[in-house]
Amino acid sequence: MVCFILPTHILLEMAEAGELDTREAVEAAVAAAGMRERRIAVTALVQSMGLDAELMPMAFAENKSVYDAQNGALLPGVLRRGEKDGPHADKAVNDAFDNADKTYDFYRDVLGRHSVDDNGAKLVSTVHYREGYDNAFWEGTQMVYGDGSGKIFKVGSLAADTSVVAHEITHGVVEFTAGLVYSKQSGALNESWADVFGSVIKQHTLKQTADQADWLLGEGILGTQLQGTALRSMKEPGTAHNFDRQPAHMDDFVVLPDDGNPRNDNGGVHINSGIPNKAFFLVATGIGGHSWEAPAKIWYDALATRLQQNSQFKDAADATVASAKELYGEPEAGIVRSAWQEVGVL
Amino acid sequence: MTVVRGGGLAGLVSSTAVDTSALASADAEALRARVRMASLTDAGAPRPDREIVEILIEDDAGAVTTLVNADDLAPGVRELIEWVESAPGRTEHFGPPGIGPA
Ligand SMILES: [Zn+2]
Numbered sequence: 479m480v481c482f483i484l485p486t487h488i489l490l491e492m493a494e495a496g497e498l499d500t501r502e503a504v505e506a507a508v509a510a511a512g513m514r515e516r517r518i519a520v521t522a523l524v525q526s527m528g529l530d531a532e533l534m535p536m537a538f539a540e541n542k543s544v545y546d547a548q549n550g551a552l553l554p555g556v557l558r559r560g561e562k563d564g565p566h567a568d569k570a571v572n573d574a575f576d577n578a579d580k581t582y583d584f585y586r587d588v589l590g591r592h593s594v595d596d597n598g599a600k601l602v603s604t605v606h607y608r609e610g611y612d613n614a615f616w617e618g619t620q621m622v623y624g625d626g627s628g629k630i631f632k633v634g635s636l637a638a639d640t641s642v643v644a645h646e647i648t649h650g651v652v653e654f655t656a657g658l659v660y661s662k663q664s665g666a667l668n669e670s671w672a673d674v675f676g677s678v679i680k681q682h683t684l685k686q687t688a689d690q691a692d693w694l695l696g697e698g699i700l701g702t703q704l705q706g707t708a709l710r711s712m713k714e715p716g717t718a719h720n721f722d723r724q725p726a727h728m729d730d731f732v733v734l735p736d737d738g739n740p741r742n743d744n745g746g747v748h749i750n751s752g753i754p755n756k757a758f759f760l761v762a763t764g765i766g767g768h769s770w771e772a773p774a775k776i777w778y779d780a781l782a783t784r785l786q787q788n789s790q791f792k793d794a795a796d797a798t799v800a801s802a803k804e805l806y807g808e809p810e811a812g813i814v815r816s817a818w819q820e821v822g823v824l
Numbered sequence: 825m826t827v828v829r830g831g832g833l834a835g836l837v838s839s840t841a842v843d844t845s846a847l848a849s850a851d852a853e854a855l856r857a858r859v860r861m862a863s864l865t866d867a868g869a870p871r872p873d874r875e876i877v878e879i880l881i882e883d884d885a886g887a888v889t890t891l892v893n894a895d896d897l898a899p900g901v902r903e904l905i906e907w908v909e910s911a912p913g914r915t916e917h918f919g920p921p922g923i924g925p926a
Contacts, residue, residue: 551895551902613832615873615895622895630834630918642833649872660870668872696833703918709834721836721920734922738891740830740876741837743921748835 540586540593541600542578544571547607547622554604554620570637574603574623577643584644584679585651588770589778594650601647605637612701614642616649628701635699640683642696642709645676656785661736663790665747670754674777677712678762682770688762691769694718712759715752724752728791728822753821754794760817761798765810772810776802791823825855827908828878829894830921838918842911845883856881858904859888877905 541561545554546568558571565572578601585591593599602620611624614636623637636642649672652658658668673695681691695718696709706719715724725731731753736745743749758777762769776798784797795818803811818824826841844852859879875894879901880887892901908914 551897612834613873613875613894615833615871617895618871630836630838636833645833646873652872660872665870672872704836721918723920723922732922736870738876740828740878740891741921741923743831743835744870746922749921 539598540579540582541598542575542582543600543602544574544578545602545604546571547604549606549609549625551608553607553617553622554602555606558605568605570605570623570625570634573634574605574621574637574643577637577640578603578621578647580640580683581644581647581679584675584682584770588682588774591651591778591782594647595654603637614646616646616653618653621646621650626699626701629703630701631696631699632701635696639696639699641676641680641694642699643676644679645672645695648672648675651675652781655782656789657787658785658789659787660744660747662745662747663750664788665736665744666750667754667785667789667791667794669747669751670758671777671781673710673712673751673755674758675774678769678774681768687767688759688769688773689766693759710748710752710755712755715756724749724755726752726756726821728753753823754791757795757798757817757821757823760820761814764813764817772802772806776805776810776814779805795823825882825908826878826880827905828880830876830878831873832875833873835921836918837921838916840909840914840916842908842914844881852883855904856883856885856888858900859890861898861900879904879908 543557543561544559544566545556546558547553547555558568559566559575582593582601585593593601603623604620605623605625607622607624609625610627610633612627612630614621614623621643624631626633626635649668652668652671658664658671660668676695677691677693681688684691692708693713694708694711697707699709700706700719704719704721706722708718710722710724711718715726716722718724723732732746732749734742734746734749736742758773761776762773765772779801780794780797784800785794789797795815799811799814799818802814815824825844826839828837828839830837844855859881877892877894878889879892880889897905
């Protein structure tokens with residue numbers, strides 16, 4: 479096996495000179511290229527050598543797996559389905575797998591992003607976490623899904639909902655990009671970006687236009703203790719269920735402390751996200767057509783290149799206006815600016 | 825004794841309360857000690873969609889409160905929470921963040 483420490487250009491020269499097996503050289507070169515820029519350079523070099531794309535090693539390849547916590551709390555649990563495996567007998571396993579697949583493909587095909595870290599990180603999911611657990615979350619290295627108790631969430635609904643799965647994976651993307659701190663306004667932006675891509679990826683899967691979409695997060699997943707249609711509505715924040723108190727305008731911003739008290743939701747991150755959510759809805763319907771085109775590309779560009787850990791709503795407005803102007807021009811930037819004005823941020 | 829859960833994907837708040845006044849004083853003190861022990865586990869920096877659990881004991885000797893991360897519980901604390909959330913005669917409430925359970 480080739481030593482990974484050798485610089486890429488030497489490996490490729492050795493391959494060209496016939497001193498190394500080309501496949502081995504390519505694998506070693508890509509493995510050595512930790513940084514994205516270097517990896518792109520290696521890809522270009524490999525292609526310039528006329529090598530078959532099939533020879534490219536797996537650094538970029540999609541790699542999803544689903545584990546079963548068997549109602550316990552140990553992660554990741556028992557492997558039930560790997561990337562190349564067919565469907566499993568357990569529906570929850572296939573739901574988590576298929577929705578992670580849709581999300582991975584969206585980020586790659588629409589936004590050119592390879593997994594949460596843009597470096598092909600394995601996408602690991604665990605289902606059946608604890609017993610009747612009413613939650614799903616991005617754990618820092620993987621997704622985790624409870625089965626739902628039937629009270630807050632319907633049994634089996636969390637991993638089965640594309641918007642929920644895409645929301646959780648997007649928390650991973652946020653962590654690897656802007657790293658928005660999960661508190662007050664920056665935390666509400668973190669939540670909002672997860673909702674935006676949760677909804678956009680669902681729309682992409684259903685091939686809906688912005689006008690056709692329901693703009694709901696977790697449609698039909700609510701259990702018996704909640705009365706409503708979904709967890710959140712981006713079109714009409716505050717109307718999704720009987721305990722939904724999301725504002726759609728800065729006049730109704732809910733000020734809560736971030737004091738670790740479970741009643742205060744890290745300073746209202748799941749409440750005030752209604753404001754940027756509404757702004758994105760206005761942009762998507764204002765530009766028209768498919769939300770995953772200009773609107774999502776503007777929002778992604780702002781996240782990946784402009785937003786920072788402590789960005790506030792005003793910063794998000796400025797960032798998306800700047801991204802719209804740079805990527806598309808003044809008409810789109812104007813629509814973005816108007817949307818943030820309509821929700822009272824600008 | 826009350827267990828309050830908040831945060832998570834929904835951001836909602838649920839609370840479960842049980843009346844522990846019938847416990848023998850030795851048992852009550854053991855309960856308080858367990859809650860004090862639990863507070864040694866730091867909930868850490870806030871992370872997306874994680875549940876936070878507050879455990880509260882109120883009795884004649886005062887109130888003891890602790891906050892823990894629902895996904896990082898010491899076994900004894902998990903037992904305590906499970907005991908409250910499955911105790912006969914418990915009362916459950918549910919509500920939005922900020923306002924909390926009715
Ligand atoms: Zn979230």
